[in-house]
Amino acid sequence: MRVLYLSAVIFLAALCIGPASWAAPRCDVNVATQQADLAQVSLAYQSIGRASDPALLLVMGLGGQLIHWPDEVVVALCEQGFRVIRYDNRDVGLSTWRQAPASANLTFEALRYKLGLPVSAPYSLSDMADDGLGLMDALHVEQFHVLGASMGGMIAQHMAAMAPQRVESLTLIMSSSGAAGLPAPNAALVQLLARRSAPNREVALEQQADLLAALGSPQVTDDRQALLQQAAQSYDRAFNPEGVKRQIMAILAEPSRVTLLNQLRVPTLVVHGTADPLLPVMHGIHLAAHIQGSQLKLIPGLAHRFQEAFKAPLLAAVLPYLQQHREDTSHWAQIEPVRGMNLL
Numbered sequence: 522m523r524v525l526y527l528s529a530v531i532f533l534a535a536l537c538i539g540p541a542s543w544a545a546p547r548c549d550v551n552v553a554t555q556q557a558d559l560a561q562v563s564l565a566y567q568s569i570g571r572a573s574d575p576a577l578l579l580v581m582g583l584g585g586q587l588i589h590w591p592d593e594v595v596v597a598l599c600e601q602g603f604r605v606i607r608y609d610n611r612d613v614g615l616s617t618w619r620q621a622p623a624s625a626n627l628t629f630e631a632l633r634y635k636l637g638l639p640v641s642a643p644y645s646l647s648d649m650a651d652d653g654l655g656l657m658d659a660l661h662v663e664q665f666h667v668l669g670a671s672m673g674g675m676i677a678q679h680m681a682a683m684a685p686q687r688v689e690s691l692t693l694i695m696s697s698s699g700a701a702g703l704p705a706p707n708a709a710l711v712q713l714l715a716r717r718s719a720p721n722r723e724v725a726l727e728q729q730a731d732l733l734a735a736l737g738s739p740q741v742t743d744d745r746q747a748l749l750q751q752a753a754q755s756y757d758r759a760f761n762p763e764g765v766k767r768q769i770m771a772i773l774a775e776p777s778r779v780t781l782l783n784q785l786r787v788p789t790l791v792v793h794g795t796a797d798p799l800l801p802v803m804h805g806i807h808l809a810a811h812i813q814g815s816q817l818k819l820i821p822g823l824a825h826r827f828q829e830a831f832k833a834p835l836l837a838a839v840l841p842y843l844q845q846h847r848e849d850t851s852h853w854a855q856i857e858p859v860r861g862m863n864l865l
Contacts, residue, residue: 547570547571547599548569548570548595548596548599548600548605549569550567550569550592550595550596552567552568552569553567554566554567554587554615555567555568556615557608557655557656557659557660558619558659559652559655559656559659560619560655561611561618561619561620561648561652562611562616562617562618562619562652563616563617563618563619564608564609564610564611564616564652564655564656565587565608565609565614565615565616566587566606566607566608566609566656567587567606567607567608568604568605568606568660569595569596569599569604569605569606569607570599570603570604570605571604572604573604574602574603574604575602575603575604575664575665575666575689575847575848576603576604576606576657576660576662576664576665576666577598577603577604577605577606577665577666577667577668577843578606578608578653578656578657578665578666578667578668579595579605579606579607579608579668579669579670579673580608580610580653580667580668580669580670580673580674580676580677580680581607581608581609581610581613581670581671581672581673582669582670582671582672582673582674582695583671583672583765583768583769583772584613584764584765584768585610585613585670585671585673586609586613586614586615586755586758586759587607587608587609587614588614588754588755588758589755589827590607590827591827591832593832594827594832594835594836595607597836597840598668598839598840598843601840601843601844601847602844602847603666603843603847606656606657606660606662606665608653608656609759610649610652610673610676610768611644611648611649611652611764612761612763612764612765612767612768613759613761613764613765613768614758614759615758615759622643622644622767623643624643625641625642625643625766625767625770627717627766627769627770630642630770630773630774631715631769631773634773639774640770640773640774641770641774642767642770642771642773642774643767643770643771644767644771645771645774645775646672646675646676646679646771646772646775647679647683648771649676649679649771650676650677650679650680650683651683653667653676653677653680654680654683654684654687657687663687664686664687664688664689665687665688665689666688666689666690666691666692666843666846666847667680667681667688667690667691667692668692668694668839668843669691669692669693669694669696670694670695670696670827671694671695671696671799671800671825672696672768672772673696674693674694674695674696674697674808675696675697675699675772675775675778677691677692677693677696678691678693678696678778678781678782678785679778679781681785681787681789682781682784682785685785685786685787688787689787689788689846690787690788690789690790690842690843690846691785691787691788691789691790691812692789692790692792692839692842692843693789693790693791693792693805693808694792694793694835694839695792695793695794695797695799695800695805695823695825696791696793696800696804696805696808697800697804697805697807697808698777698778698779698782698804698807698808698811699775699776699777699778699779700777700778700779700807701777703801703803703804703807704801704803704804706798706799706800706801707735707798707799709735710732710735710736710798710799713728713731713732713735714732714769716728716732717762717765717766718762719762722756725752725756725760726749726752726753726756727749727752729748729751729752729755729756730745730748730749730751730752733748733751733752733826734748735798736798736799736824736825736826737824737825737826737828738794738796738822738823738824738826738828738830738831739796739822739824740796740822740830741822741828741829741830743828779811782808782811782812783811783813785812785813786813786814788814788815788846789809789812789814789815789816790815790816790817790818790838790839790842791805791808791809791812791815791816791817791818792805792817792818792819792820792835792838792839793805793806793808793817793818793819793820793823794819794820794821794822794823794824794825794831795819795820795821795822795823796821796822796823796824797823797824797825798824798825799825800825802819805817805819806819816842818838820834820835820838823835
C-alpha cells in the first residue's frame with residue numbers, strides 16, 4: 522500500500538508541476554559543446570533536447586557563432602518537441618580546420634565584385650551546406666528541419682537543394698535569393714562590415730558594438746553597454762576576422778540562386794523584417810516568390826538582429842509553422858535533388 526501511495530503522490534505532483542517544468546532539464550542550453558570531425562573541418566555543436574525528438578538544425582549567418590542563437594529562442598524551440606542542434610560554421614567560433622584554407626584577398630575580390638567580375642573564394646556556400654549535412658551524418662540524423670538566418674538561410678537553401686529527401690521543412694529568416702537587382706545594403710552598414718581588423722580587444726569590441734547597433738531596428742534604442750557585453754562574449758569565445766573575410770567572399774562569389782529556388786519542393790517559411798538595413802525587405806519577398814508553395818511572414822520593424830523586442834513576434838511566426846510540419850513527410854515522394862547546378 523505504501524508503494525501505491527507514493528506512486529499516486531508522484532503522479533499527482535507531476536500533474537501539478539506541469540509539462541514546462543519537466544521540459545526544463547531536457548531543454549538545457551548549457552549542455553557541453555562537442556566536436557564533429559568532418560572531411561575538411563571539425564565543427565563545434567550543441568544538441569539540446571531528446572535524441573528521439575525530430576531534429577531542428579540551426580544555421581547561423583555571417584561571422585555568427587552558435588551562441589548567437591538566443592538561449593530563450595532555443596529553449597522555446599526545444600519545448601515544442603524538437604531536438605535543437607546549433608553549431609559554429611567553418612571559420613567561426615570553436616570550429617577548426619583539418620588543413621588551413623587557401624589565403625585570399627577580400628579587398629581585391631570585393632573590387633572585382635563591384636566591377637561585375639567573377640569572384641574567387643576559398644570555399645563556397647554549398648561547401649558550407651555540405652558541412653551541415655555532414656554534421657547530421659555524424660549525429661546519425663537522417664531527416665531534419667532546417668532554420669537558417671541571413672547567410673545561414675542561404676546555406677540552408679543549398680541544403681534543401683542538395684538533400685531534399687532529408688530536409689523536412691525550411692525556415693529562412695532575414696535571407697535572400699541572391700538575385701541581381703535587389704536593393705543594396707545600407708552604405709554606412711557596408712563600411713562597418715568592412716572593418717574586420719582590430720589592433721586590440723578594446724577596439725574590436727567597439728567595432729562590433731557599432732555593427733550591432735547599425736544592424737538593429739530604428740524602433741529600438743540599444744543600450745551601448747549591453748552591446749559591448751555581447752561583443753565581449755563573442756570575442757572571448759573566439760575571434761577570427763580572417764575567417765569572416767573568407768565567409769564574405771563565399772557570399773560575393775555566389776551567383777543568383779533563383780534557378781535553384783524555382784526547383785525546390787521543400788515546405789518553406791520565409792520571415793523577413795520591414796526595417797532590414799542589410800537585406801532590405803524585398804529580398805525576403807523575392808525569395809518567397811521563387812519557392813513554390815512557400816509562406817511569407819513580414820514583421821514590422823524587424824531589422825537584421827535578434828533583438829529582445831522582436832523575439833516574441835519571431836517565435837509567433839516560426840513556432841506554429843514548425844509544429845505544423847513537425848511530423849509531416851508527405852512532400853518527400855514528390856521531390857528529387859536539384860541536379861546539374863553549377864553555381865560557381
